[in-house]
Amino acid sequence: MKATLFDYGAGNLFSLVRALEVVGVAPTIEADPLACAKTNDLLVLPGVGAFGHAAARLAPARVALARQLAEGRPCLGICVGMQLLFEASEEGEGAGLGVIPGAVTRLRTPRCPHIGWSKVGEEDFYFAHSFACRPVDSSVVRASTTFDDERFASIVRWRRTVGVQFHPEKSSKAGLALLGTLVREVTS
């Protein structure tokens, strides 16, 4: 299966590429946002970098990509890539795609960032984030996770777009299994 992985130029894409390959996806890394909007395959927004930096890189194609997602282009957003599906973030300037109404706000937990393995359903997945998505419409929330005294959306689903706050590509066997499931769900 083909996919386009948007490169914001800020981090490790290598692990995600390898994890996608393991679950049968062959991603093309694309640093030009306009080129990302020229195909209609699975769009992957990776979980690296800060919101402001990523939003700035995405900006030229923001409207085009949001329209594609509304029309049913499959999309997987991981960590900051999930946050980019929302309207804006306290982390930095700029706009996300805004396909899911809501904002991204800082965790108010005693320990922040939230770094480590936390439960999503029955299994533990690896999280590394200081901000979390607050969807206006709770029907998009597929799973929530509790860290310290806060509960936040850890999986959201809207049309053929799925966003995960954790890193499936860094969550060992459970992560790879879920990555495969999510990719099949949004592309089938």
Add this chain to the structure above:
Amino acid sequence: MTTKRVVVCLDVKGGRVVKGVKFEGLRDVGDPVELAVKAEAEGADEVVFLDISATVEERATLLEVARATASQLFIPLTIGGGLSSVDDVTRALRAGADKVSLNSSIVSRPELLGELSARVGAQCVVASIDARRVGDQWKVFTRGGRTETPLEAVSWAQRCVALGAGEVLLTSIDRDGARTGYDLELTRAVADAVSVPVIASGGAGQASHLVDAFVQGHADAALVAGILHDGVTTVAALKRGLRDAGLDVRGVR
């Protein structure tokens, strides 16, 4: 809930994993890719590669090692040692690191922490602090524990966090390789003073030492190295020990 993490540290020099005692007397313990993959299979929550190369030639191999490791490792990989600029960090991340750990370079130029967290996010940036008790306080040392700085460890940790570090890797030089347990006083002093996760390092000899680091030291993660390489114990055995002590750990039933 977040589980207590067991972090496996591999000191890498010239493309091989080595282990020293009190930062001296190095010996070869194996291939980094093989050892990292083995750690994941045993239930390690993270792997750290600390590059302790002395020369540019030795150092050049680390990014290749990182790339080879990242293609087989599906838990977080941190790379540290010799990273001194945003470009160095970008290269390490591109090679497959999820986080970078910075030590001497942030002592000489603390602003680097802010530059990095703005670019890659604080969750990618680990402040590595090597501390040794001097009189009634802990002093920060650099250059692999050889050079004493005027910095005091607890306030330095707070400053690192204020500047943009998302995690603190705290090594007790006094305990490194001694296997007598982590420096719990140091660990707790730092963990209570900062809002980010603290990884206790230096001194692990058995599972109860990790329990102490979490319960008494208030650490979020505990780093182990030597005891694994010598076959004294395994990650799985350590995690069973943590579970039996009532701690929440991943992957142990």
